[in-house]
Amino acid sequence: MSFLGFLDRAHTVAPAHFSRWLIPPAALAVHLCIGSIYGFSVFNEPLTRVLGISASIKGQDWSIPEVGWIYSIALIMLGLSAAVLGRWVERVGPRKTIVASAFCFCGGLWISALGVAFHSITLVYLGYGVLGGIGLGLGYISPVSTLVKWFPDRPGLATGMAIMGFGGGALIGAPLGVELMAHFKSPASVGVKETLLVLGTVYFAFMMFGAFTIRVPATGWLPRGYVAVTAPKKLVTQSHVSLDAAWKTPQFWLLWGMLCMNVTAGIGILGQASLMCQDMFGVSAAVGGGFAGLLSIFNMAGRLFWSSTSDRTGRKTIYSVFFLLGALLYLLVPFAEKQQSVPLFVLLTALIISMYGGGFATIPAYLRDLFGSMHLGAIHGRLITAWSMAAVLGPQLVNYISTYQKEHGVPKAEAYNATMYLMAGLLMFGLCCNLLVRPVHDRFHHSDAI
Amino acid sequence: MTDSRKKTPVPLIAAAWVLVLIPLSWGVMQSVLKSLPLFQQAGPSRSSKG
Numbered sequence: 001m002s003f004l005g006f007l008d009r010a011h012t013v014a015p016a017h018f019s020r021w022l023i024p025p026a027a028l029a030v031h032l033c034i035g036s037i038y039g040f041s042v043f044n045e046p047l048t049r050v051l052g053i054s055a056s057i058k059g060q061d062w063s064i065p066e067v068g069w070i071y072s073i074a075l076i077m078l079g080l081s082a083a084v085l086g087r088w089v090e091r092v093g094p095r096k097t098i099v100a101s102a103f104c105f106c107g108g109l110w111i112s113a114l115g116v117a118f119h120s121i122t123l124v125y126l127g128y129g130v131l132g133g134i135g136l137g138l139g140y141i142s143p144v145s146t147l148v149k150w151f152p153d154r155p156g157l158a159t160g161m162a163i164m165g166f167g168g169g170a171l172i173g174a175p176l177g178v179e180l181m182a183h184f185k186s187p188a189s190v191g192v193k194e195t196l197l198v199l200g201t202v203y204f205a206f207m208m209f210g211a212f213t214i215r216v217p218a219t220g221w222l223p224r225g226y227v228a229v230t231a232p233k234k235l236v237t238q239s240h241v242s243l244d245a246a247w248k249t250p251q252f253w254l255l256w257g258m259l260c261m262n263v264t265a266g267i268g269i270l271g272q273a274s275l276m277c278q279d280m281f282g283v284s285a286a287v288g289g290g291f292a293g294l295l296s297i298f299n300m301a302g303r304l305f306w307s308s309t310s311d312r313t314g315r316k317t318i319y320s321v322f323f324l325l326g327a328l329l330y331l332l333v334p335f336a337e338k339q340q341s342v343p344l345f346v347l348l349t350a351l352i353i354s355m356y357g358g359g360f361a362t363i364p365a366y367l368r369d370l371f372g373s374m375h376l377g378a379i380h381g382r383l384i385t386a387w388s389m390a391a392v393l394g395p396q397l398v399n400y401i402s403t404y405q406k407e408h409g410v411p412k413a414e415a416y417n418a419t420m421y422l423m424a425g426l427l428m429f430g431l432c433c434n435l436l437v438r439p440v441h442d443r444f445h446h447s448d449a450i
Numbered sequence: 451m452t453d454s455r456k457k458t459p460v461p462l463i464a465a466a467w468v469l470v471l472i473p474l475s476w477g478v479m480q481s482v483l484k485s486l487p488l489f490q491q492a493g494p495s496r497s498s499k500g
Contacts, residue, residue: 017457017458018458019457019458019463021458021463022458022462022463022466024467025466025467025469025470026466028470028474029469029470032470032473032474165470165474168474168477168478170477171474171477171478171480171481172473172474172476172477175476175477175480175481176477209469213466277488283488284487286487287487287488289484290484290485290486290487290488291485291488293480293481293482293484293485294481294482294485294488296481297478297481297482300478342488342489343489346488
């Protein structure tokens, strides 16, 4: 469509005077909006009272399991859309992708508001779940691959800055959602549909800022003073691997396994943080909620810290730290419970979650090292399917094992110990995958310039 | 090609950062405030269990 030509990659090439430091806030603006998915749970309970307003009407109002599917569908669609549309994202460039993402994600919120107004769960599934999920996938990968191209000297810092926003999205989206629902609440409404409309509009404005600020570097652009290869690193290639070739390398699948294990272990804790804290230490639900909020801060901070650190240590080393230190920390959680030490428990879980976030942020830089930056968005998109898999696997494992333990007479406080040992085992599997990573064979490379 | 001498105005870069850091800081502050009871409760919980 020629009238949308101004959104094309060719029209987003940065002029010579353009500062690359405008790109991180553009990427952050997009990720902070779509990252609000992590805070979607604040809508769960109010969505079960859409008809009853003050209390849920059994048989007429939606149930928690029905509402829970909205989040799950969105995450599944995130993985699928990133995997399927990654090639398109690389072809059309970041501006068109972010605009498409904004229309999908914010349109999904608006359609969901309509679904709430008509009390149609199908419309909410289609809106926030399917359409919103596609927006998530598009908005997730495009700013990341663009930033990597702007920061060839610090790819870890670049991916950390973008993906930090996704972790931070919940920190804004959840309290903002609560505030807006309280503002719009009336005897005739729980305030959800109005909140979804307002959030959709605010996010759209923010994402447009991101779309029209973002640029791609001109062909051959390099940061001042940067020399591409000083001392070649074993795992870092200066060539490029196409999506079709990358898909066939063992390295791709090793990284897939690593991401899946790291996310499965972290998401299991993150999803159950509040309940776990209550069961282990007998704290109130409000305190448990505060603990979950605290973990979100470490989830966000870990993305920037670990990923930028990986520029100095190398990706393989940092992932080995995630898996080894992570496994050790998981093994110490039952000890913290036995000692009834809340500060130790908070310290252990905060570190675990920081490495969970760090795993997300470092993986695109690892991909860039192995496969080059030319097809990074498309390859990263395919790899994100590991996240979708883990998003189902992690919470299920924690739920199933802890419930099984409780049903078999294990005290509530100790019901999570077996899960912690299992998570440590998963991380050891991830470590094996990481240790097996070798440079991609030359036969997979093509050497076209960026 | 490398960066030319003419640069993007620094106030423009600063404004872009401020635009994203303000909501992010607000979110971080909200979470910190929400988590304070965790540490207020941590003392009594530990001492009562010896």
